Amino acid sequence: MNEALARLDLLTQPSVADERADPPTSAIAGDCYLIAANATGEWTGKDGALAGWDGTQWTIAAPKDGMLIRDTSQSTWLIFSGAWQRLAAPAEPSGGSVVDVEARAVLANLLAALKDFGIFS
DSSP, X not given: OHHHHHHHHHHHSOXXXXXXXXXXXXXXXXXXXXXXXXXXXXXXXXXXXXXXXXXXXXXXXXXXXXXXXXXXXXXXEEEESSSEEEOOOOOOOOOOSSHHHHHHHHXXXXXXXXXXXXXXX
């Protein structure tokens, strides 16, 4: 029952403290991490999964397509679609020689980024 509650807590509103390849030595109950590539220690072979510390052991949850998490260390959102992807902000307009062309390009980049992130289909 406790393991099921820990997994539920990990998956209901996932927020990770950081992305790392090795388990921290001083985790606090409730801490959650995104397991980075080439993971070591208890996380070996769990690349891309979420790891939550319940005070006694790590609960590992494999990601599913469409899963959304918040990385609090970088104040960014990540979505899983075969691999974790960070939503990158589109480039700001520059130059200014042809405002209409630049504005359209920036709007197109913004829409593409929102589609990549699953906000628009």
